[in-house]
Amino acid sequence: MNIEAYIALSAILFSIGTIGVLTRRNAIVVFMCVELMLNACNLALVAFAKQHGNLDGQVTAFFVMVVAAAEVVVGLAIIMTIFRTRRSASVDDASLLKY
Amino acid sequence: MTAFWILAPVMVLAALGILFVRKAVHAALLLAVVMISLAILYAALEAPFLFAVQIIVYTGAILMLFLFVLMLVGVDASDSVVETIKGQRWLAFLGGALLATLLIVGIAQISLGAVVGLEDANSDGNVQGLANIIFSHYVFAFEVTSALLITAAVGAMVLAHRERLTPKVTQGDLAKQRMRDYAESGKHVGPLPPPGVFARHNAVDTPALLPDGTAAESSVSRVLAARGTVRSAPAEAHHVDEIEAQLHGDLPAADVPADDRPADDREGDEA
Numbered sequence: 224m225n226i227e228a229y230i231a232l233s234a235i236l237f238s239i240g241t242i243g244v245l246t247r248r249n250a251i252v253v254f255m256c257v258e259l260m261l262n263a264c265n266l267a268l269v270a271f272a273k274q275h276g277n278l279d280g281q282v283t284a285f286f287v288m289v290v291a292a293a294e295v296v297v298g299l300a301i302i303m304t305i306f307r308t309r310r311s312a313s314v315d316d317a318s319l320l321k322y
Numbered sequence: 323m324t325a326f327w328i329l330a331p332v333m334v335l336a337a338l339g340i341l342f343v344r345k346a347v348h349a350a351l352l353l354a355v356v357m358i359s360l361a362i363l364y365a366a367l368e369a370p371f372l373f374a375v376q377i378i379v380y381t382g383a384i385l386m387l388f389l390f391v392l393m394l395v396g397v398d399a400s401d402s403v404v405e406t407i408k409g410q411r412w413l414a415f416l417g418g419a420l421l422a423t424l425l426i427v428g429i430a431q432i433s434l435g436a437v438v439g440l441e442d443a444n445s446d447g448n449v450q451g452l453a454n455i456i457f458s459h460y461v462f463a464f465e466v467t468s469a470l471l472i473t474a475a476v477g478a479m480v481l482a483h484r485e486r487l488t489p490k491v492t493q494g495d496l497a498k499q500r501m502r503d504y505a506e507s508g509k510h511v512g513p514l515p516p517p518g519v520f521a522r523h524n525a526v527d528t529p530a531l532l533p534d535g536t537a538a539e540s541s542v543s544r545v546l547a548a549r550g551t552v553r554s555a556p557a558e559a560h561h562v563d564e565i566e567a568q569l570h571g572d573l574p575a576a577d578v579p580a581d582d583r584p585a586d587d588r589e590g591d592e593a
Contacts, residue, residue, distance in 0.1 A: 226437055229367070231429050234426055236337055237421075238425065239340070242414055245410070245414035246414045249346050253339060254388075266360060273367045276443060278440070278443050278448075278451050278452055285372060287469065293473075293474035297389055302391060306395050
């Protein structure tokens with residue numbers, strides 16, 4: 224039973240999330256990639272909790288989930304507001320927040 | 323470890339799929355695959371509470387929220403393939419690959435030692451152990467979380483709220499308006515006529531026929547009319563006759579029901 228494999232998987236998922244944030248244009252998909260990165264970090268935290276035999280890592284992962292839920296609510300509301308004014312969910316179109 | 327080796331390739335493939343699928347809905351479904359696999363890995367890592375929270379909060383609440391917003395924005399809101407910055411895509415892939423290599427090489431260099439395992443920490447049960455820590459060491463962070471959640475809820479409501487610019491039209495106002503229209507322009511007060519119901523063809527896209535044989539425009543939905551998919555009952559009757567003729571050889575008019583024939587005849591008269 225080795226924890227390194229979990230950490231490596233977490234690193235791969237985090238990198239994929241980074242690439243997604245950099246390449247995708249649809250704001251919702253970009254947001255999904257951010258969620259993927261957060262989940263990858265959670266996996267590392269839970270794996271390290273098992274490695275060190277205390278539950279602090281799991282508590283941190285739990286807090287990350289709570290913050291992610293709040294972040295998704297506000298982020299999707301912002302995407303909706305931008306879509307309502309610009310009729311587009313592309314991140315390129317939202318370059319000017321004023322209009 | 324079996325669960326890990328089965329799920330890890332699935333998760334990596336699903337995550338790569340998010341990068342390459344065109345439609346946002348498919349990306350959301352692939353993200354669901356990753357999240358459910360993560361939940362199973364949490365269960366394998368002796369975190370049953372996080373397993374439940376991952377399923378309930380992530381796949382249950384957050385992904386549903388994503389799908390709802392996708393439905394509001396339009397399910398076929400796909401990405402544009404045009405690059406705004408030249409070479410940005412390849413540089414992003416290169417950077418991501420470099421990051422992955424860096425992290426994995428770093429992980430390969432270290433040795434974490436023997437796994438302690440959570441048997442001791444989970445001896446009173448995982449949920450009880452987590453509760454002990456959350457409500458002692460992390461109680462302040464936990465309380466701050468409540469402020470964060472209420473701020474997020476209020477923020478989302480403010481962002482999603484739209485100011486009403488005209489007063490709300492009540493049912494009474496609509497009734498009065500209808501009577502006023504009748505008094506001023508003689509517009510029909512009653513409900514609109516239903517679309518055509520014929521013996522052979524019964525569909526909302528076929529308008530009802532008025533006593534003089536013309537189609538009643540108001541009996542079909544405005545959407546269908548704008549899309550140009552409204553059929554006409556006489557043409558439909560012709561079509562049915564043709565099919566009948568093909569099916570029964572040269573015996574077309576014998577078993578045509580009475581409902582179709584008048585429409586057919588009338589069209590002949592008009593022409």
